[in-house]
Amino acid sequence: MNHSEIVSFLWGIADLIRDTFKRGKYQDVILPFTVLRRLDCVLAPTKEKVLEEYARYQGKLENLDPLLRRASGLSFYNTSPYDFEKLLADPPNLAANLRNYIAGFSPNMREVLERFDFDNTISKLDEAGLLFKVMERFKRVDLHPDKVDNHTMGTIFEELIRRFNEALNENPGEHFTPRDVVHLMVELMLAGDEGRLRGPGVVRTVYDPCCGTGGMLTIAKEHITKGWRRNGEMIRPAINPEAEIHLFGQEVNPETWAICRSDLFIKDPKGRDANNIAFGSVLSNDGHAGRTFDYMIANPPYGKDWKRDEEAVRAEHERGEAGRFGPGLPRISDGQLLFLLHMLAHMKPPEEGGSRIAIIMNGSPLFNGDAGSGESEIRRYILERDLLEAIVALPEQLFYNTGIATYVWVLTNRKAPERRGMVQLIDATHFWVPMRKSLGDKRREIPPEMAEDIVQILRDFRDGDTRRILQDGKEEEVVVSRIFPVSHFGYRKITVERPLRLNFQASPERIARLEEERAFQNLAKSKKKGPAAEREIAEGRAQQEAIRRFLASLPQTLYKDREEFERLLEQESRKAGLKLTAPLRKAILSALSERDETAAICRDKNGQPEPDPELRDTENVPLPDGDDPTDTEGVPASVRAYFEREVKPYVPDAWIDTRKRDPRDGKVGIVGYEINFNRYFYRYTPPRPLEEIEIEIRAIERDIMRLLAEITSGTWEENAR
Structure with a gap:
């Protein structure tokens, strides 16, 4: 049999065991018995010689392993008197004799067979009355290397495992x-x-x-x-x-x-x-x-x-x-x-x-x-x-x-x-x-x-090496090889910031947003229990109401400078006798603000522009082939040139976040590498002409109308047929 016939023969054993073993467990029977039958065939020519040497020197030499390997002509052997033929000659004792046969293998091969959990499989087959049938089926196939060489046997195993996985x-x-x-x-x-x-x-x-x-x-x-x-x-x-x-x-x-x-x-x-x-x-x-x-x-x-x-x-x-x-x-x-x-x-x-x-x-x-x-x-x-x-x-x-x-x-x-x-x-x-x-x-x-x-x-x-291929019925020449320097696949990811610009207004709509702010909500919550908690919650609700009245009393003027609005908030809260904690102050500013490109830039305590998280962006700057010196801020020259060329003309108020640095080289920007393979072999395929598409659509329409006409013109019986 060729390897395909052997695979089909071995796979056919599944028919014997399908009522006892689930589909996913077929390999528990077929794989170990295939290996065992292969070993049985390999050892057959020297089996008698091994048994003779074993009987002659057992109990006389401490280590028989080298002697028995030499007798078998292989790196393993079996000292059991059984083989497949002798095992099948004694059906009532088949399970016990099979275990004796497996135990007779040399330690190195016994370790291999133990990985199959063979003992459990033997018990299941024996209980189901299938052990003799399975072994008798395996005995019919000769898996000796003279009949099935090692390369073919490897293909058989892989084909069996492929079927199991499938x-x-x-x-x-x-x-x-x-x-x-x-x-x-x-x-x-x-x-x-x-x-x-x-x-x-x-x-x-x-x-x-x-x-x-x-x-x-x-x-x-x-x-x-x-x-x-x-x-x-x-x-x-x-x-x-x-x-x-x-x-x-x-x-x-x-x-x-x-x-x-x-x-x-x-x-x-x-x-x-x-x-x-x-x-x-x-x-x-x-x-x-x-x-x-x-x-x-x-x-x-x-x-x-x-x-x-x-x-x-x-x-x-x-x-x-x-x-x-x-x-x-x-x-x-x-x-x-x-x-x-x-x-x-x-x-x-x-x-x-x-x-x-x-x-x-x-x-x-x-x-x-x-x-x-x-x-x-x-x-x-x-x-x-x-x-x-x-x-x-x-x-x-x-x-x-x-x-x-x-x-x-x-x-x-x-x-x-x-x-x-x-x-x-x-x-x-x-x-x-x-x-x-x-x-x-x-x-x-x-x-x-x-x-x-x-x-x-x-x-x-060779860069740009080409081959002629058949594509959609047409022969065409395509590029099959591209060569790039290592740096071509690298980039430096920089973070580009833009300033935060906000306007402020104490309008009813914006005041209503304060209800969603966590700091404002926490005023009416308590971690205490009993009357103390009720008292604290009541005080908090009163404070919430006082803040609502205070904000409603502010002028509804639109402020485009945060500092100016903060001064107003500070002055008016003092007059009203309100003490605004930092979290409450932040919650009020968040509720009453909206982004406004025409507003003044919001600045921190040091007078530096605050970045707007919603306008934050990143740029991947290609790594240069050679050296890339940095300026006093740690920005590489290639990054600075890219920023001035590709970013600054479109967003003049943008800047590079110099805090984001690569942990390996310490320069501004995180270094990354990727190989976008398809980009380097992309071939543009132009769309079909509109006239060609229109002709095709009209042809389809005619076919549909013809089919409809055939259906409606025939009788009910004709259409049913």
């Missing part, structure tokens, strides 16, 4: 990366490093912090040591078949972790790579703390919150540069950028060879967050340290569970000389072909020849 309608971020996307990401990660990977004695490490079933890791290794193949056809030969590639990863989901580990145990007789796959949340419990890696690749979950890791993440953020998350924290609802910071913390220093990273994320890490926010500060950290080499925009509808736009970020701390201080943006949204059959939301794929073209655009590093 059945559960999982979050769009909970998906596995399609193979065409993985191949492209690996090629982008390795681009330009072919020379470093060739030659004798090459040893490199590849790391994925959210490795799932391990597809990205194994494909990266295959690209280096075996080449890129598709359906048996060689797309690109191996870079170095003799290179020693060590794989590292971490996974939080127990089932996918178990699949990854078991797969790597089968692929590597020494079990080295499998032992490098840590379990747990990488954000709160880094399984490879202190290690650095040559290459890193990841597809973190999109739009998934990091609440479960919040305490640990915030604690590490407080450590600053000593922790992984010192540059900033994104909003709690989306942790994508935390995975990127984690990968940056595992980069090798440039003097030790440096690292290259490929990570795929949705659009929010490009622009979410204002200046000074966690997202902006993370982008600032990356760009100001010149770690971002390129961003590649991919087509939509590439993933199984979501059709959203995605972007591959390529980062490195050892840029080529011509790339230093520059960032390349690649628009690959047109590089796709429709799939013959959709898989969930995946309706498009990137064929190898188009993936190679995308990588070539990265290699060529």
